[in-house]
Amino acid sequence: MKGIHKEFPGVVALDGVDLKLEEGKVLALLGENGAGKSTLMKILSGSYQPDGGDIYLYGKKVEIKNVNHARSLGISIIYQELSLSPNMTVAENIFAMREPARFGLINDKELNRQAKTLLDELEIDISPSKPVNELSISNQQLVEIAKALSMQPKIIIMDEPTSALSSKETELLFKIIRKLKHKGNSVIYISHRMEEIFEISDSISVLRDGKYIGTVETANTDPDELIVMMVGREMNQFYPQKEFTFVKDEKLLEVKNYTKKGYYHDVNLFVRPGEILGLYGLMGSGRTEIARGIFGMLKKDSGQMFIRGREVHVDSSISAIKHKIAFVTEDRKHEGLVLTASVYENVTFANLHKVLNAIKLISHKKEADITKEHVDHLRIKTPNIYQMVNNLSGGNQQKIVLSKWFEIEPEILILDEPTRGIDIGAKYEIYKLMIDLAKKGVGIILISSELPEVLNMSDRLLIVKDRRIVTELDPKRTTPEEIMMHITGRRGES
């Protein structure tokens, strides 16, 4: 791809980007959110048309007209978001639109047989006749990969393929990628995870702000160099230092024996003012459900909650907000933001009373002032406060969610995967914000599936497994091995 240029209303998404993919090689594509990786890949796979630049395939100039055309050229893309039909079986999904048929009737037996062969070849252990909605998210992701590979592509684009995969499944994916390489196929691999990129790629191309920065051989580079290329400045530390564990030795929030059958059981935890309490567990362990329980969205059956020693009843988000509990949810697109609304409407949403004038009408001036304050303070990159949040990058969207919750002046802040899918620069800013809030006496509950994040950011660490809190660890002393032991349940004692 040479000199690719693409504009969206008001934004230049790609500005003369070059990309070279060699046969039988894995090229990692690296860049912060909003750098233009996804746009570039959508052009290559035919979803978007470039406004300028050329694409060459085996030295021949091609014009990729649409997704089907890209497929016929041997280019296949696996998206970050799943694109499977939930009610259809694995086999039906893999061969959607290409089912083996006779007289227009689908031959189910043959369909399942072909799917089985493919899955076996990939060593994916999933029954082809199972409906997709009965599979775990990670297995759905594997089906997605199988689907892309079933088209026998020469070039496979993988956009954050491991975001829903466990380490074991990631290993499987890497095995598949290596096999593909061996067969002479080429892979473009997009990921935020440095370790993965170093493990699997042959070379790395970096984009920043829609511009092509450069390509390096994986063997001749290190994470520090890549980060400088990505963010355009040196980053000394991934995690800012928090120099205190709490600001006051009292229990700001305490829950006792919180239980909702089937969701969370017998949860006991407390957080002090200024403390960051880490909650670590695998996907599906119940960590998010515990957070929803505390926030009143998944109402407890039994148990008690105390704020500063006084019992409170939080049975809905409304009462949670009243008690100054804020909840930055894991899924910002579905639970955090109104994507079709503007930046300012999202920022003021959780505390509209603050922007009312004397006659109880919304004062636009107040809204605008408050929003601009957040935009400046959190360095939210947006053309203006009237921009629809759908058009902003993940990191900036997350900052808007944070702004919204800051508006209720929270005393207790629950952060569920606050840095998922955001780039390193924005991550660091969010960590710093957490510490600033803690300094002011906010108690923070940090849920994360990134082990380094909870280990570096939390003052105390609770391990969640099977919808229960199984143990408390000191994040300064514990090791990843000890934690894995607890969550896999391979403990010697008890």
Added chain:
Amino acid sequence: MKNYGGVLLALVGLVILFSFLSPNFLNANNILTVFSQVSIIAILAFGMTFVLMIGEIDLSVGSILALCGLVLGVMLYSGFNEWIAIAATLLTGALAGLFNGIVSARFSIPTFIVTVATMGIFRGIGYAVTDAKPIQIDNPVILFIGNQKLFGVLPVPVLIVFFLLILFHVILAKTTFGRRAKMMGGNRLAAEYAGVNTKTMKMKIFVVSGIAAAISGILMASRLYSAQPNAAGGYELDAIAAAVLGGTSLTGGYGTVLGTFIGALIMGVINNGMNLIGMPYFYQQIVKGLIIIIAVYIDVRNKQRMLGK
């Protein structure tokens, strides 16, 4: 104003078209007539804007309108003071809307289904109570509302529409209620997390729609000098069309009362213009149907453009 560019242009275009086709179209009298004719649909559509805004639909407004007209007629016929009768009529509309809202919110039934059902129920109640006969209205106050002109020029219905235009606009654009409705339509789950009681909101929104239908019912009874049990059949679709023409999203999260008003005016101008040039009624139906398709197409296209596809 740039939000209304498209619809305003369409309105101006239609006005120019009809003023060429019919010499009577562009005189002051006819324009006021258009406004008066449009008033009933416009008010229904104001209520509908709120409903569509939260991503719901209210197909029962035509039936609520008719039922409310009958309540007014019966009350007046029974000798109640006109103000008490008006209050009872508004209350009827509010309760009918509340019924829609409660049934949908409590039993988690889509409002499309609930209001298709109550469309029949409310209409049926009207027929049953009046034995399907119209009720004549001769109360001077009520007749004044629909038929008189203030200072000899400004028709009262037009004043009412403009008053409600401002009122509903302020509610939607400037109150926490309106903002929450918009945000809830954009993403219900995010609204719940942000502390919106979405079930209560739904009930309130349907009450607004019911009250709007009641006001339209009073106006219509006045203009027809009678309450008709079969009044306003199909008006729900006109109201939806007006709102969508005016830029309100059918899937929720976006819309303005002013836009809806312009949408209603477009419908009114087309109706009036087609009558003036003597187009047969059946063809008018076809034209209106096509307009609805165009309006929905515009909605779909806008959505795609907004989401950057």
